[in-house]
Every structure is written in C-alpha cells, then in structure tokens.
Amino acid sequence: MDPIINAVLKPKSIAVIGASTKPEKIGYKVVENLKKSGYQGAVYPINLEADEIMGYKCYPNIKDVPYVIDAAVVTVPAKIVPKVVQEAGEKGVKGLSIITSGFSEVGDHALEDEVVRIAHEFGMRIIGPNIIGVLSNSDQMNASFANFLPLNGKAALVSQSGALLIAMDAATYTRRVGFDKMISIGNQADLEVADLIAYLNEDENTTCITLYIEGLKNGARFMEEARKCTKPIIALKAGTSAHGAAAAASHTGSLAGSAKVYEAAFEQCGVSQAQDLNDMFDTTLALSLQPMMKGDNLLIITNGGGVGVLATDAAEKYGLPLKFAPEELQAELRKHMPSFGSAKNPVDITGGAGLEGYYECIKYAYPHTWVDGMAVLYCETAVTDPQEIAEAIYNAIQESGDFSKPVTVSFVGGDRCEAAMRWLIEHDIPTYNAPDLAIKALTTLRKQEQMLQTAHNRPYKPTDVDPAKAREIIAAARAKGRDALTEVDAKNVFRAYGLPVTATELATSEEEAVRMAAELGFPVVMKIVSPDILHKSDAGAVKVNIKDEQGVRDAWKVIMENSLKYKADAEIDGIAVQEMAPWATEVIVGSVNDATFGPTLMFGLGGIFVEVMKDVTFKVAPIDIATAMDMQSEIKSAKILQGARGELPRDQKALANVLAHYSYMVYDLNDEIAESDANPVIVYEDGKGVMVVDARIILTKK
Ligand code: ADP
Ligand code: MG
16 A cells, blocks of 8 residues: 555644635635544644634644644645645655645646646655545545535545535435545546555455546556456546547547547446446445355345336346246245245245245345345335335345345335335445346446456467567658558558458559569459558549459559549559458458547448448457457447358457457557558458458557
C-alpha cells in the first residue's frame, strides 16, 4: 500500500487550510464535518485571524503548527493554492486534498500543473483539485463538504463528479446500499482512478470498488490496475459521445466511438459496466456483500409461479440459463412443499408454503455442492409475514454454515415487504423489489468471476514478427512525404507482422505487369498503387479476374486512365499485380487509435454486415488468441462463421491468429499507425486458412 496515498486517505492528522469561522464557507463546513463525523485524529484549522474554530485551536500558517501533519485539505481560492501547497510541503505534509475549483476544469491548465509540480517537489500527492473531499466510515472521517458520511457498508465509491457524489451520499440511506468510503477525484491532476483502484484493492474495509467515470487520464494504466485488482469493480461511464477519435479516414475510424471502446476496455480488464445510476446501486449492493459465483448452476426458490417465470426469463436474458436441479436434490426439496409444488428449478414451494418451507429448502439447497448461486423470491401472501420469511431465509443461510456462494433475494409486496427487505440488507443479503434484479445481480457476480479469471491473462506477444522491417517501410514512405501507405507497402508491413497477404508485385510499366502476371499465374488482380488513392474501387482502379496477357494490357490502360481522371495530380507508384484469391466469407479487420486507450482493434463481417448493420466489435490491442475467438462470437452474424445454413464452418482458428497478430501490429506500431484496415480478409473453410487481399495504413501525424 502506498504510504503517501494512505496518508491522504487515512490521515492521523489533518490541517484545513482556509478554515473559516463563517458557517456558509466550505472552509467552515470541512472543520464542522470532521468534528461531526467523530474523527479521532488531530485537526488543525489554518486561519489568519481566528483563535479557534469549533473548539480546534487555529494557526495563522501551517508552518506554525508544532505537530506532525499527515494531510492538508485545501479550500483557499485557486490563485493562492500554489503558495499554500509550497508551505504545506515545507511543513512536511505528506499529501493534499484540494477542494478548490478554478483549475483545468475552467481551462487553467497552467495553474493546475504548477500546483502538481510544487507538490511533487516535496514528494506530496494530490487528490483533486475541484473535489468534494474524502469520506470514510471506518475512519469516522468526513473530510469533505458533503453533509454526512454515507450509510455504512463495504463498497468504496470513486467519483469524478462532485455533485453526484453528494447526491449518492444521501441516496445511500434511501437505497440501503452501504459504502465505507466515498472519494471525490475531480480533475485527477495527480492521483487518478488507477491509483485509487490500486489503493482500494489493498484496503481491508473495501470489498467492491464503484466508479463514476467521465473520462480517464490514462486508459492503459487504468486497465493495468483493474487487471491486477482482485476485488470486483463496477463502473458507470458517463459521456458517451466520440472524443478524440481520429478523423475518419478509414472504416474503423467511423465505427469506433469512445462508448464502444470503453465498453471493450472494461470487459477486457474485468470491470462490470453499470447501465445507469439504478444499476450502479443495485450491482454495488450485490458485489459489496456477496462472494463471486464460481459456477453456472443457479437455483431459484420461490413461493410464486409468476415471479419464478420472470426470474427464469431474466436468467436466460443475462446469460445464466437455468438447469434442472439433480434428482437427489429435488427429492429432498419435495419433502418440504405441497404435492403440487415443483422441485425442478425454479423450486416452487407454492403460496401456501410458510417460513418452514423456505427454511428447510434453503438450509438443504444452499450448501448443496450442485448449487453455485441462489436466488430466493417471495411474493407477499395473506398467510405469511414478510419479516418472518426474511428471518427464515437469513437463519437457514447462517445455519448452513456455507458462505462461499452468493445469494440474492427479491420480495414483491407492500410496506411490510419493504421493512423486511431492509432487514435482510442490514444482514448483508442483497434484496431487491423485483425478481429480475435479484437474478441480474447474481449473473454479475458470475460474470465478475469469469472476467477476473480471463482479465488476468496477459496480452499476447507473437514471436514471428519483424518490427524492424515494418519500420523501414514506414520510414521510407515518410521520407517521400507520405501520410498513408500504398496497398503494396501496407501489405509488406502486414507481412512483417505475420499476416497472410496475397502475393503482390509492383509493376512500373505495362511490360513489367505482363511479365509479373505470367509469373504469378492467371487469373490475377490489378490495382492502382498511389498514396493519393486510398479507396481504389471508387476510382475504378481495381480490375479482378484478369485471365490473360491481353487482359493485363487492357487493365493497365483503364486503371491508369481512371486514376488520373479521379485525381489528376495523383502520385502514382505503378500498378500492383497480385494473385487472385478464391472467394469465400469476407470479413473486415481494422484499427484506430483511441485518445484514451490507444490502439483498438475492430472486427466484423464484410459487405452489408459492416456497411449497413454496423455489426462490428472492438477490443483494446493487443489481444490474445482466446479473446480473438471471443470477438468472432460477439458479432451478431457470428453464425455465418460457425457454418450457417448447411455451410461448413470457417477457419476460425486461422482468423483468430490473424486478429491477434494484427492487434499486436497496431499496438507495437502505435506511434506510426493512426488507422488501418484489412478490408476484405477472406476466410476459407476450416483448415484452409485466411487471406488478406487489401491493406490500408494511415500514418500518425509527426
Ligand atoms: P479498395 O478497398 O481500395 O476499393 P480492394 O483492394 O479492396 O480495393 O479491392 C476491391 C475488391 O476487389 C475487394 O473488396 C475484393 O472483392 C476484390 N479483390 C481485391 N483484391 C483481390 C484479390 N487479390 N483477390 C480476390 N479479390 C480481390
Ligand atoms: Mg478494400
């Protein structure tokens, strides 16, 4: 655990720089909140005139305090912040929370940089600026201007929005979702989300990390820390419009948006994405209170057929379809329900079943080896008391002595149910007012387990690559003043990274083209080679299925003519003569550099699938072979690759190999390649491989 970050988040002593005697000031609020929250450490208000604030002795300058100070909370106006940070550094303060706003969020980057520079000179770290502060139940510390500590619990919130943090703080009481900590990170001038993930992963009072994110400073660091984190992370990402995606010169550029890239990145590093605020609370409740789900066997126990069916639907929708319980388990459960009940799964103990039915069934089923996770549903009835049922559920779980698997509960009913649900939550059992929410929570616990398993796999690094060769080709193109590679050059770069491309020769005269075609063997394909004509068919500069010498001569003339018609001053290297790949399933692979996460890989089926349906999927590069297989099943048209309508399955292994190599190429050359695509790539029947027939690389601006 980083001792400096620890000193900021768990200080033994705090100076409030800018403490005020005026109750309407933030500098007063912070001191008051520290007092109200029962903070046990020393508090030193720094104020030029006052003798004491709220019973704490004041000092005119932090350097006048004769004791050691761990952290300083800064509330003075922005202009004075550099000065007080300097003084805090000279005093030997370890870290700062800077509440003051008026920095990069209003465009003043210089002032913010200055403050960070001074802090780092003294080895201090900063949370903020532009924050609410830090709140921690386990430290009885409200070092913020939010009015009170959140409902006590085990989650930790890291929020980029201050206003939302204050609202969530209050909402914890009505939603009954408990947090140990709430940390406002504001502008992330110094400490960023990634640092807090690393810290909270080691914090004994945190079981689950909840993030509200508007933008990350460094996507790669975020992914790295999230990958290392062994606690579940749930993130709500706001602001899904494209930011910083490079101008869309390629297909991938126009299809990539920051929302899709965030979604991919979260998945790749094991972060569950919340759909909205409700989802964020609901998921936090389950992730903070329950262990992860280690297998797919979900058992539902219900007293109502209706909620049982809704839950069954939800289980399928969220990817954990129900299976029938084993016969032996069913036989035992049948003993505790009327003859018209069902022990299959959902286990319907029927409306007539009282607390004994729940108690006996749960006590037997919950610790059963077949069961990996359990949802208990209850519909309010005339003959049962929700509170008694709640207690029966709780007691059965307690007495089973097994706490290794998750359980969630849903009560549907009126006020009596509300009270019983609160009671269950207070006893660490996530309880929801709709059956689908109880199921969704369990499926997230399952997904978390699966993501944590795969997220730990380190990205792939192939060995059959020749980066020096690729860089040589790129350097030569740059030397000619080019900002894009021709297909011929791009294919050579692809080849250097182990990608299968069609044999391609560059002809600079008609005679040369004739000779090359004969060498390659007919039929051949001919295409213009020009850095100024990136979409060659649009210019009428691609001729396929050329069968003989006369065909080559005709194609030469037509391609040259069309190219010059398309762009009179086009720089032309010549015409590519290439082997004609037999037709099969067409896919597209591409990349674009995302402003936050760097190079990202796109994959989809070619033709109308990409043009019309935009059926593509993204990953942050590089990816391994397993992830490359996942990409192929993530697209809606996945069945086509798997062999739909009597067709043989395509060579998905060879395609995975191409995707992984491609992702490594764009990752490794990310300083050179801004965007790229292989469109199309032809995928043959299983065992027969893959062929890249077109290649496009747009270079980064240098
Ligand atoms: P562009 O995308 O610049 O218009 P392509 O190189 O993709 O040019 O060529 C256009 C189309 O021609 C491809 O989508 C593919 O259908 C076909 N094609 C191109 N090269 C080959 C080849 N070597 N073998 C088979 N078909 C090809
Ligand atoms: Mg193409």
